[in-house]
Amino acid sequence: MIELRNVSKIFGGAPAVSDLSLTIENGAFFVLAGPSGCGKSTVLRMINALIAPDRGDVFVRGENVQAYDPEKLRRGIGYVIQSAGLFPHWTAADNILAVPRLLKWSPAKCAARLDEIAALLRIDLALLDRYPRQLSGGQQQRIGIARALAADPDMILMDEPFAALDPVSRAALQDELRGIHARSAKTIVFVTHDMDEALRLATGMAVMRNGQLVQTGDPASILLTPADDFVHEFVGGENLQLRLLDLLPVRKLLKPGKTRAIGAIAADASLKTALNVMLARKCSVLGVEDALGAKLGEVTLDDIVARRDGG
């Protein structure tokens, strides 16, 4: 568990974070969202003690971070930053094994872990011997995530890790990350200014402005009941309804039974995708199938439009 209690930080006379309190439960995929300069990165860096708060306390696993040996604390928390921050003079493999080697793992254990992590993140083994400058931005960030996961920490901090990537690489890495989170019990704290990204990944989120929390909750509730105009504007404004559809799986509106619909969509796809497919095919009903391709039933345009669950 990560807990911030009445934390404040002032940079050059201007408050970056003011009297902020926040609790992040174990296993959460917690997204800190907000416009640039709202203090979200500062909050993140207080968790691994890269920044010490001027007032207030930060607790990680129940212990005040100021009481930790900072190196020991950080070796137990994965850390990914925007430009990956890979060591240019080390190969991808050496980069990935940075923390295990700091922790003095045996070479055999390191080698085994390297194989494991490469498989987990679908890293082509041929890339492991390359230097970062020989990798694309997406590949670099994949290595950056592998590096953060290498020592198998139970917490990972990510500071706009995908902001500099092209949309295709970004989507692929988002899926990868969501999958890794779902399969492990890891706590992820993720900073972004991209609302779509926040909604796609978060199990819990907080919206920040001017160094303060404006609203905390699960993504759907923030979308449905924004605390004020700022949050409303930030979480989507006019696009809000579409964003909400993006959060909901087709499964939610599934009508079981036989269907005469032509074409099918996966039950785990979002309603927004379903709407898109309907618009593209100029139809108002789609078959629904599970991951193995078995027919489950159908989803209709009317149901999407009339949907009144609110998440």
Added chain:
Amino acid sequence: MVVDRRALLTIVTRLSRGPGLWLTIALLSAMFLMARVAPLMRWLFPGDPRPVYTRASFFELTLAHVELVAFSSLAAAVIGIGLGIFVTRESGREFAAMAGAIAAIGQTFPPVAVLALTIPVLGYGAAPALVALCLYAIFPVIAATITGLEAVPSSVSEAAQGMGFSPRDVLLKVELPLAFPFILAGLRNAVIINIGTAAIASAAGALSLGSPIIEGLSASNPAYVLEGAAVVALLAMVTDRGFAWIEDRARKSGGGQPG
């Protein structure tokens, strides 16, 4: 015959590939075979009864010269890199301007003046020359170290710190290796300058390639000056080639420079 010619061709192509080998051969010849150029000198400077410097062999002179340069540069490297590291740390940042100023004064202070000031304290010989050369060489090393360390992308050192590298690890495993090409370039500068400057050591009574030059100047024997200067120049060029080779190797090993 055919084989011989081919072998000869290989040697010739290999020799012509870089000037390094030629220069080394020229330097070695100058060190060991200076006496052989007597006829040339006699022709260049007719009427000179002793056209080749013989008070010490050029091998001895070169060795003494190299020693002066090596020790002074080593000291400058240790001090310069150390200070460069210190002023780029959090705790030493406020001294950055001061270190820069001191290094710049060291550079602008003529080595001859340093000799004049240190001889009364250290006496005649190699010691005052070493001090003068070292002071002269610190500036390029400090400047290169600071440039190199500041060129390390902040994202890289931040990532290292955030992953739990100790400040010492960040420096030794990340910052210094990345700054190495810069530091090496500064060192190259310092050493080459020092090879030229070390000739003044003989003004303080130390043995160096400056000995024939200074004797040639005081005894109006330009042949001595030419001989000393030629070897100094060759030494500088060979050393420069050597540094180029090391830089090349460092680049190829993948270390250092972010692409």
